[in-house]
Amino acid sequence: MAILKIDKLSKSFGGLMAVSNVSMSLEPGELVGLIGPNGAGKTTVFNLLTGIYVPSSGTITLYRDGREIKLQGKKPHNICKNGIARTFQNIRLFRDLTVIDNVRIAMHKNVGYGFLSGIFHLPSYHKEEKMLTEKCMELLNIFKLDHKKDEYARNLPYGEQRHLEIARALATDPILLLLDEPAAGMNPAETSQLTELICWIREKFNLTILLIEHDMSLVMKICERIYVLDYGMAIAEGTPDEIRSDRRVIEAYLGEAANDA
């Protein structure tokens, strides 16, 4: 039983078909890669999945607790509440806020006290805020950011900003995590560390993960299945080995590097 089904998804910007007729399906607990040359429409797929763009046609269905949830046309915050969280290609942290506030904001949907309790700091405010802080610290602990909780997000080194963005996405308590180029700008050592981290959080948080990545060492190592996009169309799907030897993929994207690998 799939957790997410994308059926004939298309998005056009004026005359340009950024994504056309893409169908995908994710099984629970899978780690799937989405690759393709620059401008192939990978991030557009993410933006469609998270509601930042509205699809021109096609359906996106999330299966959760035995229910079918249609996601197309829903607002991003609603999609997030249904259990899809994401990171961004060009890091979008709340730069001028502290590390812990970045995570706290992502936990907002689970906050139980109301507006009045918020402005008068009634007992429920203090109780919930304390619980919230504890949960944030647990999460920051996992990413080894707990000692930097009061640091501004903009002052973190690049690698830690990427980690914080993943922590923030996890704070929304997702079942499906979308990672948009998590290893961009990282050196090989950091990338291999990140690879382990991704595998580990998948187990720990019981997640299904879809990731966009250009770093083939990461993709080939951890993805169980890979979808390849080119010019907005899905040109191939399969295990890393199958993708490596797929002629169309080699032509479109991997080129010599794949043969060497």
Added chain:
Amino acid sequence: MGRLNEHPAIKKAIALVLSYVIVQMLISTNIISDYLQVTLATICINIILAVSLNLITGITGQFSLGHAGFMSIGAYMCALIVLRMPTIPGFLLGVFAGAAAAALVGCVVGLPTLRLRGDYLAIATLGMAEIIRVIFLNLEITNGAAGLSGIPKFVNWFWLFVFTAGTILVISNFIRSSHGRACISVREDEIAADAMGINTTKYKVMAFTFGAFCAGIAGALYATSFYFIEPGLFGFMKSIDVLVIVVLGGLGSISGSVLAAVLLAVISTLLQSFPEIRMVLYALLLIIIMLFRPQGLMGSKEISLNVFGKLGDLFASRKRRV
């Protein structure tokens, strides 16, 4: 005593009571004369306006030029009620009815306009304030351009203090609540906030409505402090005056807004000895401050009561050394 001092709520309460008592004593001993009491009222009303606009513009990042519009709704509503019920309950009813009416308009106007960003929103809110002004100018019940006069004066230092301190407390509490953080996240990055499950429209409208509510209170206090209101008092320039306080104090800093409101009132009072060049000097001072502190007096930081604690420690250690 030491342990008492550590509890933030108690510290806050002590600071509040002290500031109330000190000013009350200055008034009783006539050090703050009747004339200065007018300035005091202006300062408090400007603080409420600036702090509430800061919630909309500095905290939530929505550039609004319509604050005088909300203020005028509070002022007229309260004046109309108080003229018919010149009693303390009537005054309180007027203040809350004025605030509620302003909040209602804020919510209704906010829902469509808050889809706009930046300068577009500024123009839309500016238009809204003008519409409100023109409505008051043409209604019979508000007595048109002649305005309402003979409004009984209820506002004294006690009420000024209650409403000003109340507004500051409630708004600074709000900012430190999860709802307030949601508003801040909208300012920081709307797309990211939305993707993290924050209903950005809801929190923009919430901040706008809450800000309008407080501006309504300020308007009601204005009407019951100065006997007389007319639509011209709540024009475009009034909104700009409030915005100047907010920017000068620092976008996002509540204590900055308070500081700037006081500072500008003091400067303006001092400059009254030079009536011919008053506005020139005032403008010049603003330019100089903005040149040297473009982020505003406080930036986005807050003065906390800990500052006094630290000063106390410093003082104590000096003494010991001596």
